[in-house]
Amino acid sequence: MAVDNMPETPKKTLNFIEAIVEQDIKDGVNNGRIQTRFPPEPNGYLHIGHAKAICMDFGIAQKYNGICNLRFDDTNPVKEDVEYVDSIQEDIQWLGYKWANVYYASDYFQQLWDLAVRLIKEGKAYVDEQSAEVIAQQKGTPTQAGTESPYRNRSVEENLDLFMKMTNGEIEDGKMVLRAKIDMANPNMHFRDPIMYRIITSHPHHRTGNKWKVYPMYDFAHGQSDYFEGVTHSICTLEFVVHRPLYDWFIDQFAEGDYRPRQYEFNRLNITYTVMSKRKMLQLVKEGLVAGWDDPRMPTICGLRRRGFTPESIHSFIDKIGYTKVEGTIDLGLLEHSVREDLKAKAPRVCAILDPVRMVITNYPEGQKEEFTVEENADNPELGNRKQIFGRELYIERGDFMEDAPKDFYRLSPNGREVRLKNAYIVKATGCEKDANGNVTTVYCEYDPETKSGTEGGNRKVKSTINWVETESCLKAEVRLYDRLFAVEDPSASDEDFRSQLNPDSLKVVKNCCIESALKDAKPGDHFQFLKQGYFVVDKDSTADNVIFNRTVSLKDNWAKKA
Ligand code: ATP
Ligand code: MG
Numbered sequence: 001m002a003v004d005n006m007p008e009t010p011k012k013t014l015n016f017i018e019a020i021v022e023q024d025i026k027d028g029v030n031n032g033r034i035q036t037r038f039p040p041e042p043n044g045y046l047h048i049g050h051a052k053a054i055c056m057d058f059g060i061a062q063k064y065n066g067i068c069n070l071r072f073d074d075t076n077p078v079k080e081d082v083e084y085v086d087s088i089q090e091d092i093q094w095l096g097y098k099w100a101n102v103y104y105a106s107d108y109f110q111q112l113w114d115l116a117v118r119l120i121k122e123g124k125a126y127v128d129e130q131s132a133e134v135i136a137q138q139k140g141t142p143t144q145a146g147t148e149s150p151y152r153n154r155s156v157e158e159n160l161d162l163f164m165k166m167t168n169g170e171i172e173d174g175k176m177v178l179r180a181k182i183d184m185a186n187p188n189m190h191f192r193d194p195i196m197y198r199i200i201t202s203h204p205h206h207r208t209g210n211k212w213k214v215y216p217m218y219d220f221a222h223g224q225s226d227y228f229e230g231v232t233h234s235i236c237t238l239e240f241v242v243h244r245p246l247y248d249w250f251i252d253q254f255a256e257g258d259y260r261p262r263q264y265e266f267n268r269l270n271i272t273y274t275v276m277s278k279r280k281m282l283q284l285v286k287e288g289l290v291a292g293w294d295d296p297r298m299p300t301i302c303g304l305r306r307r308g309f310t311p312e313s314i315h316s317f318i319d320k321i322g323y324t325k326v327e328g329t330i331d332l333g334l335l336e337h338s339v340r341e342d343l344k345a346k347a348p349r350v351c352a353i354l355d356p357v358r359m360v361i362t363n364y365p366e367g368q369k370e371e372f373t374v375e376e377n378a379d380n381p382e383l384g385n386r387k388q389i390f391g392r393e394l395y396i397e398r399g400d401f402m403e404d405a406p407k408d409f410y411r412l413s414p415n416g417r418e419v420r421l422k423n424a425y426i427v428k429a430t431g432c433e434k435d436a437n438g439n440v441t442t443v444y445c446e447y448d449p450e451t452k453s454g455t456e457g458g459n460r461k462v463k464s465t466i467n468w469v470e471t472e473s474c475l476k477a478e479v480r481l482y483d484r485l486f487a488v489e490d491p492s493a494s495d496e497d498f499r500s501q502l503n504p505d506s507l508k509v510v511k512n513c514c515i516e517s518a519l520k521d522a523k524p525g526d527h528f529q530f531l532k533q534g535y536f537v538v539d540k541d542s543t544a545d546n547v548i549f550n551r552t553v554s555l556k557d558n559w560a561k562k563a
Pocket of ligand 1 (some may be wrong): 040048049050052053073235236239267268269277549
């Protein structure tokens with residue numbers, strides 16, 4: 001990994017893993033060498049929780065002149081696929097990280113198998129012919145010892161012979177497993193003869209094809225892989241705390257010398273109004289409840305990207321939540337806040353009319369057009385200026401006009417009140433036209449030519465400013481208003497199926513929105529603030545003929561009020 005010079009300035013307090021690493025460096029552990037890995041199973045797309053782990057694994061290596069490898073934990077061919085391998089690499093790079101090497105647990109299948117044979121020969125592993133259910137029943141409880149398998153005391157020869165048969169594909173899936181012979185009464189349930197190998201003949205592996213018929217379990221693969229690679233700090237989430245003694249035990253069975261990888265655990269990220277289990281996300285995708293892994297409502301990295309989140313917004317979110325040893329759930333509002341904060345100065349602020357009604361300025365010369373030069377973003381002069389076309393006929397938001405308006409309605413109404421058109425003139429409504437159903441079709445108004453923004457008359461203050469676009473020049477676009485995927489804070493909490501908790505209003509598609517002509521050249525991934533509406537991004541499926549904007553987030557948190 002490219003290593004930047006460590007910034008000397010802002011001295012943030014260390015998280016507890018950084019403190020451990022600094023102490024190890026001070027103590028000369030592993031000669032001060034720092035090596036981490038990010039170990040996804042390629043059985044789905046990465047989500048925002050993985051981003052938390054990625055920022056930790058890559059962040060530690062970056063900060064302490066170490067390396068971080070990407071290791072695919074590909075020990076279960078039934079669920080894994082190259083599609084996932086590719087997407088994982090893309091997402092890590094998008095977050096701004098570079099791995100030193102790409103490794104695969106499947107690179108170690110032979111080494112792991114050799115170790116298994118060694119353990120059999122040492123009388124530390126045996127082939128069990130019981131079903132998975134029976135083995136689970138015999139596990140006991142934390143306070144009650146388990147029951148030993150009747151196959152536990154086979155001879156080494158018999159075990160070797162059976163393991164060879166398993167390996168050669170002579171035994172059906174599920175008929176036998178290889179188990180470590182440790183201690184069926186150990187208070188740590190993971191020591192009660194854990195399964196090391198199972199038979200999978202039905203699915204070819206995405207890398208090794210049909211070569212292997214037996215596959216190592218997580219506990220038998222992870223620590224050894226860390227050891228083979230020279231990992232110093234193997235960082236994972238808290239559910240692995242109970243696996244740690246077994247992680248150490250397997251390594252101790254064969255490791256020589258002083259070097260040992262060490263496992264450390266932090267709290268996983270949970271967020272309200274979403275689900276982050278890959279199984280549940282896959283269900284949403286497969287059942288068509290979302291448009292795919294990168295549906296902008298998904299908590300996946302690719303979904304967030306398509307929604308308009310920036311890598312910077314994700315980093316600032318991860319910085320805010322920090323790393324601890326206590327599980328908890330983070331309010332989705334905090335993630336949304338991070339992207340608002342990031343886009344505030346980055347995104348040009350433009351007029352986009354989502355529910356347009358035509359407006360005619362009756363005293364503006366017919367056929368005349370003006371081109372105003374307007375600031376892209378008042379908070380960021382570096383973004384420069386753009387052109388905005390003005391003319392006699394405009395579109396304004398339907399909600400900005402009311403024929404019979406109450407006193408406290410400060411926008412357009414034929415009541416003599418004046419309103420400023422953003423970046424343009426002050427106007428006064430004079431009346432409107434309606435269709436047979438009473439819907440307003442055209443608003444009529446008059447403008448005051450002396451009140452152009454940027455001139456002296458432009459300083460005149462009125463109660464409100466409204467957005468507009470010129471009818472002939474404007475861009476017609478599809479706008480997708482995304483909201484939270486689930487209607488409840490914790491969709492997995494109740495007895496009801498999580499799919500019944502989906503927010504029915506999580507997507508509203510608005511066709512024929514009218515947007516400033518300057519956005520005609522916008523490209524997928526470009527961010528904008530639609531004034532008074534929120535932040536939007538050009539969707540990846542957007543074309544010149546069908547321009548699509550996705551709402552990243554509204555300007556304010558509408559859910560905070562509801563709660
Ligand atoms: P799932 O259980 O949904 O399949 P997983 O946790 O098994 O997901 P992995 O691909 O094994 O997914 O995860 C790779 C790494 O990312 C692991 O080190 C894991 O601890 C970490 N990770 C996964 N989910 C989270 C999360 N919500 N918060 C923080 N880290 C996570
Ligand atoms: Mg996992």
